[in-house]
Amino acid sequence: MAQGTLAQEPDMTIDRAGGQTTVHLSGPWTAPHAQRVEALIGEIEAEADSFPVLFDLSGVERLDTLGAWTLDRTRHELSAKGQADFANASPEQKILLEEAAYRDFEGKPKPRHARSVDFLVDVGQSVAGAGKDLVGGVGFLGELISGMVRVVIHPRRFRGIAVINQLEQIAYRGVPIIVLISFLVGCIVSQQGIFQLIKFGATPFVIDLIGILVLRELGVLLTSIMVAGRSGSAFTAEIGSMKMREEIDALRVMGLDPIEVLIVPRILALIIGLPLLTFIASIAALVGGGLTTWVYGGISPDIFLDRLRAAVSLNTFLVGLIKAPFMAVVIGIIATLEGMAVAGSAESLGRHVTSSVVKAIFMVIVLDGLFAMFFAAINF
Amino acid sequence: MLERRHPDLTKNREVIIRVRGVEVGFGERTILKGLDLDVYRGEILGFVGGSGQGKSVLTRAILGLVSKRAGTIEVLGRNLDDLSSDERRQLERHWGVLFQQGALFSALTVKQNIQVPMREYLRLSDRLLDELAMLKIEMVGLSPDAADKLPSELSGGMIKRAALARALALDPEIVFLDEPTSGLDPIGAGEFDDLIATLQRTLGLTVFMVTHDLDSLYSVCDRIAALGEGKILAEGPIEAMLASDHPWLRSYFHGKRARAVMTGGAQG
Numbered sequence: 001m002a003q004g005t006l007a008q009e010p011d012m013t014i015d016r017a018g019g020q021t022t023v024h025l026s027g028p029w030t031a032p033h034a035q036r037v038e039a040l041i042g043e044i045e046a047e048a049d050s051f052p053v054l055f056d057l058s059g060v061e062r063l064d065t066l067g068a069w070t071l072d073r074t075r076h077e078l079s080a081k082g083q084a085d086f087a088n089a090s091p092e093q094k095i096l097l098e099e100a101a102y103r104d105f106e107g108k109p110k111p112r113h114a115r116s117v118d119f120l121v122d123v124g125q126s127v128a129g130a131g132k133d134l135v136g137g138v139g140f141l142g143e144l145i146s147g148m149v150r151v152v153i154h155p156r157r158f159r160g161i162a163v164i165n166q167l168e169q170i171a172y173r174g175v176p177i178i179v180l181i182s183f184l185v186g187c188i189v190s191q192q193g194i195f196q197l198i199k200f201g202a203t204p205f206v207i208d209l210i211g212i213l214v215l216r217e218l219g220v221l222l223t224s225i226m227v228a229g230r231s232g233s234a235f236t237a238e239i240g241s242m243k244m245r246e247e248i249d250a251l252r253v254m255g256l257d258p259i260e261v262l263i264v265p266r267i268l269a270l271i272i273g274l275p276l277l278t279f280i281a282s283i284a285a286l287v288g289g290g291l292t293t294w295v296y297g298g299i300s301p302d303i304f305l306d307r308l309r310a311a312v313s314l315n316t317f318l319v320g321l322i323k324a325p326f327m328a329v330v331i332g333i334i335a336t337l338e339g340m341a342v343a344g345s346a347e348s349l350g351r352h353v354t355s356s357v358v359k360a361i362f363m364v365i366v367l368d369g370l371f372a373m374f375f376a377a378i379n380f
Numbered sequence: 381m382l383e384r385r386h387p388d389l390t391k392n393r394e395v396i397i398r399v400r401g402v403e404v405g406f407g408e409r410t411i412l413k414g415l416d417l418d419v420y421r422g423e424i425l426g427f428v429g430g431s432g433q434g435k436s437v438l439t440r441a442i443l444g445l446v447s448k449r450a451g452t453i454e455v456l457g458r459n460l461d462d463l464s465s466d467e468r469r470q471l472e473r474h475w476g477v478l479f480q481q482g483a484l485f486s487a488l489t490v491k492q493n494i495q496v497p498m499r500e501y502l503r504l505s506d507r508l509l510d511e512l513a514m515l516k517i518e519m520v521g522l523s524p525d526a527a528d529k530l531p532s533e534l535s536g537g538m539i540k541r542a543a544l545a546r547a548l549a550l551d552p553e554i555v556f557l558d559e560p561t562s563g564l565d566p567i568g569a570g571e572f573d574d575l576i577a578t579l580q581r582t583l584g585l586t587v588f589m590v591t592h593d594l595d596s597l598y599s600v601c602d603r604i605a606a607l608g609e610g611k612i613l614a615e616g617p618i619e620a621m622l623a624s625d626h627p628w629l630r631s632y633f634h635g636k637r638a639r640a641v642m643t644g645g646a647q648g
Binding site: 030031032034035038064065066069070073092095096099100103105343344345346347348 | 473486487498501502503504505508510511512514515516518519524530531532533548550551581582583584
């Protein structure tokens with residue numbers, strides 16, 4: 001075994017002369033050799049049987065906190081059975097051995113539950129969380145409305161420029177992608193409609209299908225989902241990072257109401273912007289549908305328009321449009337609440353942006369379903 | 381107050397960081413104009429300079445976070461430009477960095493933060509991994525229950541300590557500290573200085589400390605290097621700084637705030 005001073009690996013020899021165990025350590029007892037150090041420590045613990053045990057450090061080239069800690073831990077564990085000490089440590093090594101002296105870190109162990117209990121706890125917490133979300137949402141709706149009323153009472157506090165700015169972000173910059181997606185969906189629905197209806201020789205009815213589907217449901221739904229993804233997420237991220245950097249608190253101490261300054265303009269912009277986008281999306285989808293019926297069904301645009309005029313009434317159009325502001329409020333409230341819930345870390349911001357988008361899309365679809373039932377009930 | 385070692389001891393010491401003719405600029409602006417600097421093994425070097433003079437830029441250039449236009453940087457006798465990426469990783473084990481804002485990973489607890497470099501570079505058993513992280517936490521003067529806290533739950537001083545523990549995770553030879561006492565109250569700053577000095581002695585560290593804190597310069601730094609006009613204006617022990625008649629150094633070390641520290645130091 002290497003007793004030399006230039007050993008590349010940590011090493012040790014055990015010497016049982018004179019009724020005591022002397023462990024001669026050599027080489028670097030440092031972190032890069034951690035595996036070897038741990039293996040040697042295990043050997044020492046197993047083989048040191050006659051006490052006192054003496055650790056001879058004279059051959060140790062380098063010692064760091066890892067080496068010092070493991071050695072002192074071994075010394076401590078052996079000293080439960082008999083005397084164990086260090087010998088020939090240099091002054092630096094002594095300081096380090098003292099600094100990294102063994103101490104008990106075992107705190108109170110964390111309570112561990114069975115998996116089934118964890119699962120039940122999880123379910124319970126989710127249900128309670130959903131309930132809290134609902135209460136928080138309603139409470140926030142109240143705050144928002146009172147904020148809006150305050151703005152109405154004091155029109156000078158209305159931030160017109162902020163609303164315009166948000167409208168640009170939410171509506172104007174969203175037009176291209178929303179037009180594109182609606183156009184494509186219009187094309188796809190009408191193509192599939194033609195393929196199915198052609199079997200019954202009822203190709204022209206695809207125009208009824210497109211007109212009603214797009215105006216009542218698809219236009220507003222596609223737009224809401226896109227806005228939830230595009231603007232809801234941006235909205236949560238903005239408010240969340242402002243919250244993280246105490247900007248919201250800064251507004252408050254200046255006597256500015258964050259709801260009035262940040263949230264009312266955004267939600268107003270959503271309420272104005274979403275119906276506009278819905279209208280544009282519906283037109284784009286109708287154009288897409290018209291183009292497809294022309295190409296695949298051989299129906300000319302003139303006939304398409306005539307047929308469309310007969311198929312849809314103002315009601316059909318209004319059903320879609322009425323829903324849009326409600327979708328806007330739902331998206332805005334969820335995005336704001338998630339933004340306000342951001343705490344501290346970047347991870348928390350990411351989590352809340354994700355959940356803002358997921359919750360908003362989910363709620364938009366649920367709300368659409370409720371509206372469908374409502375309009376069916378009143379025969380609108 | 382801690383005893384300062386005699387400055388002459390640095391004369392025959394091994395140079396651990398050698399910076400020669402380093403030039404760093406962004407766009408039109410040249411920030412470092414042919415800077416030379418030596419850092420000796422086992423010393424605490426205080427690095428001062430006005431805001432925007434490039435203190436952080438030099439630190440970042442040495443760490444390889446900013447690319448330089450000219451010059452050489454040698455760390456532990458190896459030219460950083462000549463290293464392959466593997467060799468560079470090897471070298472990076474030998475230094476630890478305390479960023480100004482701590483730069484703790486916000487999604488991880490303090491203990492996990494300290495274990496990040498250990499997991500990456502060392503092959504340790506889980507038990508030893510936990511024990512070593514706890515040891516570092518204690519060495520930097522944090523209480524053991526801070527181990528399972530997230531950075532967002534810590535105070536400014538605790539963040540600095542936790543970040544120092546992470547910088548020390550691999551038992552580095554060189555530690556870079558970027559304004560370690562900024563944002564701490566004077567008592568906390570004093571304790572942090574003492575901590576750095578204690579760790580420097582027990583672990584044999586070389587400390588490269590960017591600082592504005594005159595107290596730190598007086599109490600823990602063996603040597604001071606002052607940066608200005610893209611170069612080192614002066615370097616040496618605090619006495620040399622005080623004796624210098626460069627206008628910037630005079631106003632820095634003989635200003636109203638500096639005099640308060642000096643007289644306070646003389647009484648203490």
